[in-house]
């Protein structure tokens with residue numbers, strides 16, 4: 001019987017730095033009308049990719065959190081269809 005192959009250890013999860021993840025320099029991310037951020041409810045003129053009011057830092061923090069959750073789910077085999 002051939003020797004059992006060992007799995008290589010997975011690389012560590014990336015460290016995501018809020019403030020450096022999204023590029024919102026396009027004017028589509030700006031509105032003249034301030035509205036409550038979808039995450040923290042403080043007023044903002046910024047808009048996310050879906051046009052919803054959001055601070056860039058809040059959106060980056062949410063994206064980082066979702067990325068870590070997805071990576072953990074993938075590693076544990078608990079991904080959703």
Ligand SMILES: [Zn+2]
Nearest residue numbers: 037040055058
């Ligand atoms: Zn916010």
